[in-house]
Amino acid sequence: MATTCHDHHILLLGGSGVCGLLFTKAALDAGHQLTLYLRNPSKIPTELASNPKVSMIHGELDDVESLKRAAACGADTFVSFAGPTLGRWSGTVRVLLLL
16 A cells, blocks of 8 residues: 655754754655754755745744744644754753644
């Protein structure tokens, strides 16, 4: 029995890291639309940033207004690869819930 994958609009946190970039490329190859929530949009390669199926929102995890904009982007799927950067394992882990 064959399965089908419907196109989704995915809100992705942590899209500029290694896992996030791999996920972004795979999601685009599968035909999905992505909204990337990023601390540093300049880390996104030009071929991804210029893709018409990619939009970006600049913000931090404690930036309430930018998070509200991200939550209102129309995505039907939420994926997070957000976490500490390499070499920065200190601090408090934050859990983000968008309703």
